[in-house]
Amino acid sequence: MNALIKQIAVAVALVAPVAAFAQSNQPVTRAQVRADLVRLEQAGYNPLDWLHYPENIQAAEQRVSAQEGAAQSNTSGYGPAVQGASQSGSAATDSAVSTYSPPVYQHN
Template identity: 55%
Template sequence: MKNLIAAALAATVLAAPALSFAQASQAPVTRAQVRAELAQLEQAGYRPGVSSPYYPEDLQAAEARVNQQNGAAQATAYGASTNGSSQAGSPQPNVKPVYFGN
């Protein structure tokens, strides 16, 4: 019995990393997607061909503007309501508990 538990535990520990990688989306990016993203960055004010001493900051600022524009577009889109709701009933009267005693 102890060997069975140890084997099950070992299998679980070894399988956990494989399952966590399976959940991540590792789809390759197409050229069209890269070009579309570059066009969005250029519209946001980033110039990829210009040599700038502020390169990382310029790119990050343009990405922030693109993300802000995309977030505004998602906020006005149709879709399911994001507001959560829950309902709870009242406890049943005169119900004996399943576990009573020791």
């Protein structure tokens, strides 16, 4: 009897982590895709502009997420989402770049 209880306990211990990571991946409906496209078009995305494809859809997605973030921040008590950036160093200018390159292997 004790062996059976131990086997059940081991089985439960092995199955529990798998159940914790289970997700419901429901497929997206056609109506949801169309609604997303309408939102992107309202934010300035033009699906016929193939010359600027990655840039214009990314910009429209940022605008949509900013609008949704602003709408959520009005209803929640946490405030708006903050997107920060940091840069280090200074920009290289033409006068700061040297054209001199010393010889690498010079034997006498």
